[in-house]
Amino acid sequence: MYEQLYSPENLLSAFKKAKKGKTKKHYVIKFEKNLKENILKLQQELINQTYKPKPLETFILRDPKTRKISKSRFRDRVVHHALINIIKSLFQPSFIYDSHANQIGKGTLKAIQRFDYFKRKVSKNNTRICYILKADIKHYFEEVDHNTLISIIRRKVSDERIIWLIKQILANYPEEGGGRTACGMPLGSHTSQFFANIYLNELDQYVKHVLRAKYYIRYVDDFVILSHSRDEVEKWKEKINEFLKQKLSLELHPQKSQVVCINQGINFLGFRIFYYHKLLRKSNLKKFDSKMKELKILYNEKQIKRWEIVDKLEGWMAYAEQGRQFNKSFPIRHKNQIIRNKKIKNFYRKVYASKVEFSVQKTLLLFRKGLNISQIAETRNIKEDTVWAHFSNLIEHGQLAVWNIIPKNKIVRILQRIKNPFETLKEIKQRILEKNITFNEIECVRAHLIMKEKIKNSYLRKETLSKNTTSFKNKLFI
Numbered sequence: 001m002y003e004q005l006y007s008p009e010n011l012l013s014a015f016k017k018a019k020k021g022k023t024k025k026h027y028v029i030k031f032e033k034n035l036k037e038n039i040l041k042l043q044q045e046l047i048n049q050t051y052k053p054k055p056l057e058t059f060i061l062r063d064p065k066t067r068k069i070s071k072s073r074f075r076d077r078v079v080h081h082a083l084i085n086i087i088k089s090l091f092q093p094s095f096i097y098d099s100h101a102n103q104i105g106k107g108t109l110k111a112i113q114r115f116d117y118f119k120r121k122v123s124k125n126n127t128r129i130c131y132i133l134k135a136d137i138k139h140y141f142e143e144v145d146h147n148t149l150i151s152i153i154r155r156k157v158s159d160e161r162i163i164w165l166i167k168q169i170l171a172n173y174p175e176e177g178g179g180r181t182a183c184g185m186p187l188g189s190h191t192s193q194f195f196a197n198i199y200l201n202e203l204d205q206y207v208k209h210v211l212r213a214k215y216y217i218r219y220v221d222d223f224v225i226l227s228h229s230r231d232e233v234e235k236w237k238e239k240i241n242e243f244l245k246q247k248l249s250l251e252l253h254p255q256k257s258q259v260v261c262i263n264q265g266i267n268f269l270g271f272r273i274f275y276y277h278k279l280l281r282k283s284n285l286k287k288f289d290s291k292m293k294e295l296k297i298l299y300n301e302k303q304i305k306r307w308e309i310v311d312k313l314e315g316w317m318a319y320a321e322q323g324r325q326f327n328k329s330f331p332i333r334h335k336n337q338i339i340r341n342k343k344i345k346n347f348y349r350k351v352y353a354s355k356v357e358f359s360v361q362k363t364l365l366l367f368r369k370g371l372n373i374s375q376i377a378e379t380r381n382i383k384e385d386t387v388w389a390h391f392s393n394l395i396e397h398g399q400l401a402v403w404n405i406i407p408k409n410k411i412v413r414i415l416q417r418i419k420n421p422f423e424t425l426k427e428i429k430q431r432i433l434e435k436n437i438t439f440n441e442i443e444c445v446r447a448h449l450i451m452k453e454k455i456k457n458s459y460l461r462k463e464t465l466s467k468n469t470t471s472f473k474n475k476l477f478i
Contacts, residue, residue: 002161005086006046011039014081018074027074042075049164051079053172056186070173070186080191083165088194090156095197096204101220102193108269111219112278115226115268118215119275122226123262126275133225133233134266136256137200137244140221141192145249146170146182149199170195183249196220199248206243211236219269233259294412301415303403363390364399388440396447398455406441413437414445421449 004010015035019028031038045051056070072080095103100111123130137143146167153166169191173184185192200218207213207225213236215226227233237252237259244250265272270284295312298304366376377384394400402411417431428442 001086001157001159002046002165005082005162005165006043008039008043010082010085011042011078014078014085015039017081017085018077025074031074031078038075042078046079046165049161051165051168053079053169056172069188072172072186072189076169076172077190079165080169080189083162083169083191084194087153087157087162091194091198091201095201096208096218098217099197099201099204100217102197108219111217111269112271112273114217115224115273118217118226119262119273122215122228123275128228130262130275131227131230131233131259132262132266133227133237133259134257134268135223135225135237135240136253137221137250138253140250141187141196142184143250144183144185144195144199148248149195152198152202193220202248203240203244206247207236207240211239222269224266224268230259230261293416294409297412297415298408301403303408360390360393363387364394367391367400385440388443392440392443392447395444396451396454398451402444402448405444410437410441411445411448414442415449418446418449421446421453 015031019032022028042051053076054073056072058068058070060068092103098111098114100106100108100114119130120126122128149170150163150166154163157163170182170185173186185195200221203223204216204218207216207223213225213227217224225233225236227236237257241252241257244252260266262273262275265274267273267281270281271278272281291312295304295309299306299309362380363376366379371379373384373387376382376387380387391400391405395402395405413434414428414432414437418428425439425442425446428446429437429439432442
């Protein structure tokens with residue numbers, strides 16, 4: 001198995017999976033630039049067993065609840081995909097049908113549909129009382145015991161080198177879980193999602209084959225069991241909690257795990273579900289509206305294509321039936337109009353290229369060679385603020401795209417706060433709450449809007465001149 005894992009074919013396949021949806025990211029471009037060398041280097045590290053993951057990049061996400069997300073380096077993501085390519089066929093056949101997370105053909109929509117089916121079965125088409133154990137595992141990803149996980153994996157994986165690699169990946173997570181060192185997995189890692197299913201498959205098998213609970217659905221660490229008997233569900237809750245503590249070193253969340261009647265409504269995977277209807281939770285609606293606004297800005301700025309938006313929202317449109325808003329938000333542009341806009345942009349760049357100073361062009365040349373702001377400042381012996389000023393000048397004259405300098409999420413947040421491209425930086429800054437957004441970044445985004453305004457005015461002048469010329473010619477012939 002290990003020879004298959006580090007084969008060039010598998011590593012190349014893993015690279016393609018890891019870069020999916022991230023082709024414009026700087027770290028993907030950098031890795032792909034020397035793809036052959038990077039793949040061979042990874043292969044040698046895996047062969048010699050000298051591979052060691054880079055430290056995780058951790059950040060806090062507050063959408064809708066506060067979570068700590070840990071991001072692996074891109075080279076490590078390639079190894080993660082390579083590992084899962086090899087071992088997934090050993091474990092997936094043993095997963096139960098109603099495990100809906102991180103599996104092809106499953107997901108939140110399928111889980112909700114399955115819940116509706118179970119609800120009708122248990123309640124006899126809504127004619128009987130239906131009780132539900134809605135449970136959540138306390139601090140699941142932080143509490144996964146490495147030794148228990150490895151022992152589960154060993155049942156199907158005999159190659160010790162594969163086990164060595166899994167241990168390397170698990171050991172990269174910082175110490176968590178009440179002082180235990182061999183504990184926890186990073187939230188956001190591809191391997192964590194797969195290992196989460198392997199770990200909780202033990203619970204799935206216990207619920208289905210020991211407790212014989214027929215109507216059970218799990219999505220990561222959230223699960224529900226439906227029954228017409230409250231006593232039966234209460235007993236299952238106690239036995240499940242005992243099983244989790246003894247076998248998996250986990251426990252149910254005391255506040256989020258409770259038995260409720262369906263007529264009171266139950267929160268499950270973003271819905272508030274009742275007997276005859278279900279409602280989207282307000283937090284999910286707010287999240288969707290925020291995502292729509294962000295995509296509208298990116299679409300209007302031509303930073304994302306319509307089919308890419310379809311890919312991003314396809315699940316949501318089916319999930320929340322928001323498809324009716326899509327065509328209104330992202331209208332199909334006429335092909336001739338797009339071509340004409342491109343021609344205008346190219347014409348504009350040629351006209352204004354000569355207006356950019358020579359010193360600014362030197363900065364542009366160094367940036368195109370791959371140097372960052374601090375490196376350019378050091379190379380040219382100038383201040384970083386001066387480099388930012390050069391970037392602003394280049395953006396305003398159409399020589400550089402703001403999207404190549406500042407992260408998209410920052411640009412979107414700044415664009416949402418600019419009312420007029422010609423207002424002062426101080427006025428814009430006062431409306432931006434995020435402290436990590438600097439005046440230099442605001443100035444570059446504002447320069448981008450000024451550039452667009454100039455293109456628009458140039459186009460209008462050209463159209464007006466064309467109309468006047470046509471009118472003059474017609475008068476001559478009359």
